[in-house]
Amino acid sequence: MKAEVAGTGHERWAADIVTVPPARLSPAFLPLYALAYAGGVIAYTPFLMLVLPARVTELAGGDDVRWLGYIVFAGALSASLAGVASGWLSDVTRRRRTWVAAGLAATVLLQLAIVWCDTVMVLLWLVVAWQIALNLMLTPLIAWAGDVVPDDRKGLLGGLLSLAPPLGALSAMLLPEAAEQGLAGRTATIAAMTLVLVLPLLLFARSGPFPDADRSTRQSAAIARAASVVQRVWLARLLMQLSGAALAAYLYFWLRSLDPMMDDAAKMLLYATGLGLSVGAALLLGRWSDRHGRPFLALALTALVAAAGLLVMALAGTPATAKLAYLAFVTANAAFLALHASQTLRILPDAASRGLGIGLFNLTNTAPSLIMPWIAITMVPDFGYASLFLVLALLALAAALLLLSLPHDA
DSSP states (O other), X not given: OOGGGGSTTGGGTOXXXXXXXXXXXXXXXXXXXXXHHHHHHHHHHHIIIIIHHHHHHHHHGGGHHHHXXXXXXXXXXXXXXXXXXXXXXXXXXXXXXXXXXXXXXHHHHHHHXXXXXXXXXXXXXXXXXXXXXXXXXXXXHHHHXXXXXXXXXXXXXXXXXXXXXXXXXXXXXXXXOHHHHHHHHHHHHHHHHHHHHHHHHHHHOOOOSOOOOOGGGOOHHHHHHHHHHHHHHHHHHXXXXXXXXXXXXXXXXXXXXXXXXXXXXXXXXXXXXXXXXXXXXXXXXXXXXXXXXXHHHHHHHHHHHHHXXXXXHHHOSSHHXXXXXXHHHHHHHHHHXXXXXXXXXXXXXXXXXXXXXXXXXXXXXXXXXXXXXXXXXXXXXXXXXXXXXXXXXXXXXXXXXXXXXXXXXX
């Protein structure tokens, strides 16, 4: 969500903290929801990591790097707009499940259609349409949790959401070899995994009636206070996403300069280990925040650990120390993003505009792709990776300070 979210028109969706509590949570909802969320992540992780680059190379040949850049940029732009629009549509129609189902069907069909793209330009427009469909599924899916999960379970929800990134990475390893089954086999495998994980939520989860906030309790002072909280929470996520995006983009080159003997498998193992550790960290911190009612303190702690990891990476004198610091950063950053995704629902209590709010918050996922390259280009060539890590550490520290400044009952 962009910072202007709390400017003109914020009174429409920055609801007072006093709302009608959601209906009693079904015991099956959280595990079904966690699986569906992981299915959404699996829908795009192996596709963007492996399938799309390979298809671009087949169609564009030696010009594949340039065309992949065009496609990624167009996809990020369409995803940003589609996330806001789909959230708004699910608010207006008051039907989250219907939009998730429609988005799921369109996502799978468009992904399978990649085999019929015979030019790179056709592929670009297919990816744009696919990003729209994907966000038609994901944004209402996230808003659905806000409708159903009470505040005292949102920490646990965040911990469960942390399972999605490792499962997304694992799904990429489960794809059949391109030489064996080709492009059709790989896209069919992704589609099957996505359907198996998302459909149980759509078929078996009880969502109850669409909740409404108690608008009669709102006062202008409370609305302004809620808007201030939303601004700081949104900006904190953007700062952490910038740190993560910059490091992910240049991780390969940094590790190569750090340890030239480190192969690709070792690099992926280091990253996967961090994601695995983040699951335990998010679950522990999520449950702690539920019990103590301090959700944003848990987020601030993960941001501080991430800042410390980046600082050590900048100052490390040995490869072993730098790798351990990177492991700490990946763990803290992934735990932060999972917990933040669930706690965002705490500050968007108005169901009538929750989907729109989620769509605006999701802009923090795509905006770093437009900002991060300029930070890296400015810092790395002249000052090296240490300077980049120092800047990223300051961004993570700023995110922690923003979260620490929130009132305890935010």
